[in-house]
Amino acid sequence: MINRILTGGALVLLAGVLAGCGPGNKPVDQGTPNKVLNITVGTEPEDIDPHVVTGVPEHHIIVALTEGLVAEDPVDLHPVPGTAETWEVSEDGTVYTFHLRGNAKWTNGDPVTADDFVQSFKRILTPALASKYSYMLFVMKGAEDYSLGKLKDFSQVGARAIDERTLEITLNSPTPYFLSLLNHYTWFPVHIATVEKHGGMVKRGSGWTKPENFVSNGAFKLKSWKLGRKIVVEKNPDYWDAATTKLDEIHFYPIELETTQENAFRGGQLHNIYNLHIDKIATYKKEHPDELRIKPHLASYFYRFNTTRKPCDDVRVRKALAMSLDRGSITKNVTKGEQMPALFFTPPGVAGYTARARIEENVEKARQLLAEAGYPDGKGFPSLELLYNTTEGHRIIAEAIQQMWKKNLNINITLQNQEWKVYLDRQREMDYQISRAGWTGDYPDPNTFLDMWTSWSQQNQTGWARDDYDGLIRKAAATQDVEARLELFQQAEEILMDELPVLPIYIYTRVYALNPAVKNWHANVLDHHPWKHLDLEVKADE
């Protein structure tokens, strides 16, 4: 009888397995010949309203759906015509006049007008909307005052619709990177009538971005958005440059965990891995070199010093800590992603700027400085806590640095990891001594990195400020001459590396994998890949 049970049980199991069997048609196998790109950009986007979001996953989806005045060249991202066909710049570099093309349309057929842009700028600057990213528009005259409620009349702000297709923008000072800035989604237009129909201009989450309501002007339009599952966009045939668009559809999958991304990639469900885990780099180098991509990224990994608290209030201590690290060892043995050890703060290679200033990695000098500060050979060194947000990657770096300081300076620090929100809170409240940090550039210009350390920047959070530093950044914003401007930045960076309110560690790389069938994907430091240029090619032998 037990034999009957065993056989019966085995048969049931087998039936169940067979019923469930079948990998089905793999999305990549199906998608590649049908020009359907299956991609993940990490987490689920909070929204696709360009005026209320701040994240990178949101960026990737928004730029598929919406277009600003200019667009990005697929190879080096320099500004090329977008909704605006042509433009002129005034002599003093503060007035830009854009001529919108006649065939720029919203997905509901309405033409894209200059006033659409003006109203959109107004929206993101309206205080009641409480946009977190509105500061991206502060180069525009009156924008900051309007956002603070100091200016009530928007017609005083430097955005004017001269006629249906002519837009005039006036800046506070000549901003050489202004056109690149326009590629940031905070400058993108939204369909005003739709926004107003659904709850009004300042209501967040009003539902105007839901697939059944959304109206946009980009190369793709929103087809469906299944929460937690995927966002599907399809080619917009009415887009003025639809001839360039090669993909039929893009399916964005929200997958956060790196290992899940990888499994989906290997299982033929995705065309990419958004972030490849550190430990897999060596394997991919060996076994899948055609899929692996390691590219420099416009982002900096550093530690903040709280310069208002002991012991980091002493610049000699800060210097000692910075000089006693072996960054090369960290990038080679700990992070393993071919990151560039950073002896300065601003990532090199944008707008022709590579910092002159250097931190010297010199253990002897570091020890000397520590002794001068009153802690010879680490004796009497007060307790020092390193704060970081709970992630495996940050932990191993922190541990390596902890060891280096122990070995080279004979000091003991404690590591404290906190949940993301708690960590942010502590940093903002300046309730820390050293804190791990990272910063990705918003636009390809050194200003996005160096203006963080001014006395007025919200991002500072170190308690450090210097009048001469502030002055240099302010002057650079008003300088038109490219060379002169870069020189001002160099000087600012020298002060920064001399004072070290921050401890640069490395310049990020993006480590990811891409199915070779994806074409026209060009690596760049911003990691932007304009979707309308991408193509999928079936391999010849498939």
Next chain:
Amino acid sequence: MPLLDVNDLTTYFHTRNGVVRAVDGVSFQLEKGETLGIVGESGSGKSVTCMSMLGLIPQPPGRIERGTAHFDGTDLLHCTRKELQSIRGRRVAMIFQDPMTSLNPYLRIEDQLIEPLLIHGLADKVSAKKQALAMLDAVGIQDAASRIRGYPHEFSGGMRQRVMIAMALITKPDVLIADEPTTALDVTVQAQILELIKKEQQELGTAVILITHDLGVVSGFCDRINVMYGGKIVESGPTKEIFYNPQHPYNRALQNSIPALQAKGKELYTIPGMPPDMSKPSAGCSFAPRCEHATDLCTSEPPELQDIGQAHTTACLRVQRENLKP
């Protein structure tokens, strides 16, 4: 042709502490309608004998080493499982010692009563329920119609035993094996239960094997008696013979031990010594260490049951050879 013919039934339990020879070469016969009593101490092998016949011994660690048990042409010890299952509960029924635990607490009385009929295809559900009700009434449960849907824990010990009897006899079996049916019950209830079994036996013509350690119970009830000691039958015969003409020292000693038959105020007679350790077989008679009549002969030669006339058999060597009068 006897209804039940058991020959050299031997059951050993293979435990970690050795092989326990629970039943060691037991042979007896049962005629149709006959009442056979099996008497002995705890551990004498009386329950194991009957449970072995029906295949109710857990087979590891127990093992039926040898023997046959022919019931109406089928050897119960060597037939297929299906054959055995078709006989169990249908033609040979068994009731057990502890009525408190012998009924399934999760099933209604009705379901348990109709089960033998349904298993053996003797009736459909409707007719089975009717028969169950009639049976419950016949065994003396008051208000049977309303109680039949109850659960075992709603019945007292005596009532549960009545239910067990009803359940066993509902298929009108040829043999009813009653394993110490009254041991766990009050004295007053004991008599009632025995009366009930007797009544049903007379009505249905069922043969009964009554297993007990109580001599008083078998004296009024059984036609024949097997006395067991140490896994063997040491004496067997008609009830009258067993009581009035004991031919084995153990039997005599048992009767001497009946408290009611002893002088008031005097010290009670007990059989000296302890029951034998069934994992350590003895060379001679297993009762010898406790027997007041034991000699060298008894400890050296293993005794066999021998007929001494009047359908009376004994396994005492001295009785067989030296005409001992125990």
Next chain:
Amino acid sequence: MLKFILRRILETIPVLLCVAAMTFFMCRLAPGGPFDEDKQVTAEVRELLNKQFNLDQPLHKQFIQYITHLPTLQSFKYPNRTVGEIISQKFPVSAKLGFFAMCIALGLGVLFGVIASLRPNTYIDYIPSSLAMIGICLPTFVMGPLLMLVFSLQLGWFPATGWGGFSGDQFFASDMVLPSVTLGFFYAAYISRLTRGGMLDILTQDYIRTAKAKGASGLRVILKHSLRGGLLPVISFMGPAVAGLIAGSFVIETIFAIPGLGQDFVKSAFNRDYTLVLGVVMFYATLIILLNLIVDILQVTLNPKLKFD
């Protein structure tokens, strides 16, 4: 029984209120807010944001608004969706995952537990019991990727991630197998041990001997006489098992990219998404209370010695 259910419902209301209050206030006590992120903003912007979402109101007013309007509240992290929308779209996925996992758990667990109990201390017992031990000890975040590696990536029998096939709407799809097995295996292991223990206990009882004496076949002895009692420990276990399934689904959903509610359960706390946290916690609390009620009712119906009181 009706009185029992009614009484339970009445008892539940203060419990749920307590849970709501504790969740609401504990959330607020944690440092960090729903709109904090690494791009810092001015205090003015923060204030305006809080105002848009009524976070500047006195706490008790917010609390009352939350518990009276819970399903219609906007999520702070995904303002386009209400709490009710998110739960109603994502819970069916988690429910199905949990259901399949439970089917596997009960199916495999009871089957192997019964088999093991029929031949205790033999290989037929040792093998399922050892597998059960492995299942209990191996955490889901190890087993999941392991199964994925073997059965999906190497053998190609099942898709690696996803739920509901390519369209996402298939009722039965091959991508449901690995996640359900991973989640259910631990419970199958546990249930098999409970079943084995319960059955062993029952099988040595006298009434099983009685059943055999009545001529019952082995199958009948198991099905009719043993399972009802033998499964009682399993039934009792179902209450905590469901809670565990709900908690465990987070890991499974993350590993297999399943759009279920488990992920939101955890992430909403990290995001300080006050409304969604309250919504999901209250939803799960109600669910667990309901399921425990069902388990209790089941226990009384199966065990005649218990009564509804």
